[in-house]
Amino acid sequence: MVNFLLKRFLQAAFVLLAITLIVAFAIRLTGDPALMLTQGAGSVTEADLAQIREGLGLNKPFLVQYSDFLIGIFSLDFGRSFLGGTPVSQLIGTALPATLMLALAVMVVSIVVSIPLGIKAAVARGKWPDQLIRILSLLGLSFPNFWLALMLVLLFSITLQWLPPSGMDGFSSFLMPAVTMGIILTATNVRLVRTSMLETLQSQYIMVARAKGLSERSVLYKHALRNCAIPLITYFGLQFGGLLGGIVVIERVFNWPGLGTLAFDAVGARDYPVLQAVITVLSMMIVAVNLLVDIAYGLVDPRIRTE
Amino acid sequence: MSAVVSVMNFSRFKNLEFILGAVLTGGICLLVLLSDLLFPGAADRIDLSARLLAPFASPEHLFGTDPLGRDVLARVVAGGQISLQVGLVSVAGAVVVGVIMGLVSGYYRGFWDMVVMRFADVQLAMPFILLAITFIAIVGGGLSNMIILLIISQWVQYARLVRGSVLALRDREFIQSAQAIGVSDFNILFRHLLPNLVGPVIVLMTLNVANNILLESSLTFLGLGVDPLTPSWGGMLADGRTYLQNAWWVSVFPGLAILLTVLGLNLLGDWLRDTLDPTGRTSR
Numbered sequence: 001m002v003n004f005l006l007k008r009f010l011q012a013a014f015v016l017l018a019i020t021l022i023v024a025f026a027i028r029l030t031g032d033p034a035l036m037l038t039q040g041a042g043s044v045t046e047a048d049l050a051q052i053r054e055g056l057g058l059n060k061p062f063l064v065q066y067s068d069f070l071i072g073i074f075s076l077d078f079g080r081s082f083l084g085g086t087p088v089s090q091l092i093g094t095a096l097p098a099t100l101m102l103a104l105a106v107m108v109v110s111i112v113v114s115i116p117l118g119i120k121a122a123v124a125r126g127k128w129p130d131q132l133i134r135i136l137s138l139l140g141l142s143f144p145n146f147w148l149a150l151m152l153v154l155l156f157s158i159t160l161q162w163l164p165p166s167g168m169d170g171f172s173s174f175l176m177p178a179v180t181m182g183i184i185l186t187a188t189n190v191r192l193v194r195t196s197m198l199e200t201l202q203s204q205y206i207m208v209a210r211a212k213g214l215s216e217r218s219v220l221y222k223h224a225l226r227n228c229a230i231p232l233i234t235y236f237g238l239q240f241g242g243l244l245g246g247i248v249v250i251e252r253v254f255n256w257p258g259l260g261t262l263a264f265d266a267v268g269a270r271d272y273p274v275l276q277a278v279i280t281v282l283s284m285m286i287v288a289v290n291l292l293v294d295i296a297y298g299l300v301d302p303r304i305r306t307e
Numbered sequence: 308m309s310a311v312v313s314v315m316n317f318s319r320f321k322n323l324e325f326i327l328g329a330v331l332t333g334g335i336c337l338l339v340l341l342s343d344l345l346f347p348g349a350a351d352r353i354d355l356s357a358r359l360l361a362p363f364a365s366p367e368h369l370f371g372t373d374p375l376g377r378d379v380l381a382r383v384v385a386g387g388q389i390s391l392q393v394g395l396v397s398v399a400g401a402v403v404v405g406v407i408m409g410l411v412s413g414y415y416r417g418f419w420d421m422v423v424m425r426f427a428d429v430q431l432a433m434p435f436i437l438l439a440i441t442f443i444a445i446v447g448g449g450l451s452n453m454i455i456l457l458i459i460s461q462w463v464q465y466a467r468l469v470r471g472s473v474l475a476l477r478d479r480e481f482i483q484s485a486q487a488i489g490v491s492d493f494n495i496l497f498r499h500l501l502p503n504l505v506g507p508v509i510v511l512m513t514l515n516v517a518n519n520i521l522l523e524s525s526l527t528f529l530g531l532g533v534d535p536l537t538p539s540w541g542g543m544l545a546d547g548r549t550y551l552q553n554a555w556w557v558s559v560f561p562g563l564a565i566l567l568t569v570l571g572l573n574l575l576g577d578w579l580r581d582t583l584d585p586t587g588r589t590s591r
């Protein structure tokens with residue numbers, strides 16, 4: 001077990017190291033921040049540009065800049081934004097909760113909806129409720145998320161004027177972004193729940209539970225669901241990365257003050273510290289969730305450890 | 308008896324799924340291919356006297372017109388060319404790279420296998436959209452850069468799929484006997500192993516064409532994709548967003564086009580999965 005944990009931790013550390021290195025390197029190829037900062041400033045000499053670069057620490061060798069960034073991560077110091085000099089950790093500190101709250105809302109909506117629907121489909125395998133759920137889930141998978149968001153705005157903000165079209169301000173502003181991503185995530189999750197339920201329902205303890213005369217509800221939700229919880233948690237965990245990617249786009253449509261909006265503004269201004277911090281934080285979260293899922297799985301199923 | 312009935316229902320449903328998928332995909336492809344014949348030049352014809360005409364009002368502009376008086380229907384049909392091109396070319400590229408990498412790393416194992424798999428780990432932990440905005444900030448937008456970006460971000464899926472299957476097959480008797488009679492490695496990889504993997508790869512390809520059409524349109528919508536002057540579904544949606552309040556049709560029809568195309572491909576992919584990959588190696 002110790003070997004297994006060590007191996008997984010080393011793998012995760014390697015992935016993060018590789019990502020930060022790639023990102024830090026790639027970002028410096030996107031263009032000169034000094035030029036972006038002086039755009040429209042009239043006559044700018046090469047000496048002025050050099051001075052700006054020195055002020056931003058861009059004249060140091062790449063490896064020095066990278067190791068500074070790497071060491072800073074451990075004390076949550078991501079440097080200062082090139083625009084206005086706000087500490088990046090402060091920007092992340094306000095944007096991260098906005099993104100996480102939205103991700104959590106989407107996860108909750110999708111799990112609450114997909115479990116009963118997936119169970120229904122599995123129980124009615126091959127009959128019309130199963131087929132209806134299957135078609136609806138294929139439809140849900142086919143929506144471009146940003147268009148779905150626009151259509152919700154068209155319906156609920158413009159036509160009916162029930163919900164605010166953008167921004168993050170109270171419960172009502174959560175509804176449309178959460179439902180947009182929720183529909184797409186639910187479409188995937190329903191199929192996962194259905195598949196794992198189908199396997200579980202064929203096992204003998206379910207037959208025993210039925211033979212004992214337990215109510216169908218208790219058989220499905222207490223006995224069967226508990227036993228497919230582990231594969232389902234794994235799947236839900238693995239989706240986290242994709243979910244964050246989708247939210248980044250949705251944030252743009254709803255002007256949501258999260259990490260996606262922060263990243264888009266940063267790339268436009270070549271604000272290196274902000275962009276590399278956003279990508280690092282998002283990747284760290286994805287790696288951490290995958291690591292937790294792996295460890296949980298290893299604890300439960302000894303076969304995984306000796307893969 | 309009831310089991311027999313439900314199996315029959317199921318297969319009839321599968322046929323329906325195939326027919327719906329084939330009709331949607333085939334119909335859209337046909338329309339898009341014939342767009343230059345059906346609407347010659349109409350996609351780019353600006354007519355400021357006919358700005359923002361409502362849909363279904365005149366037979367000339369069935370889907371209405373956009374803020375520059377261009378016919379929305381003609382632009383939607385022409386925009387499909389970009390989507391289909393990106394979807395097909397990017398998947399073809401990812402398959403070639405991914406299948407070769409997967410075959411080689413699964414068959415030879417060792418150092419190369421480790422490099423490919425660690426690379427896959429790294430890529431899976433990077434949110435695609437952020438990878439995309441960085442990549443496009445470096446090399447610029449445009450059709451070919453977007454296709455390259457999609458290939459870079461997706462070959463790994465094929466490599467993992469193929470590698471997994473090769474690992475399961477490489478010690479089977481038919482491979483061992485081929486090795487024993489001295490068949491070259493190249494022939495073992497491409498004539499003995501590859502035909503056994505075609506099913507799952509085709510399923511993944513169909514689903515990925517759908518997925519890449521979605522990714523292309525989101526990138527273009529965000530202003531990171533193809534040139535805004537070329538008619539494309541994502542680009543039309545970006546334009547239409549500004550006019551959402553008073554001209555819904557400018558953003559409704561391109562989005563519907565994406566939805567129906569992707570739905571058609573997903574239906575086909577789902578049907579193909581049950582037909583070609585019953586053990587579910589490609590299930591999500």
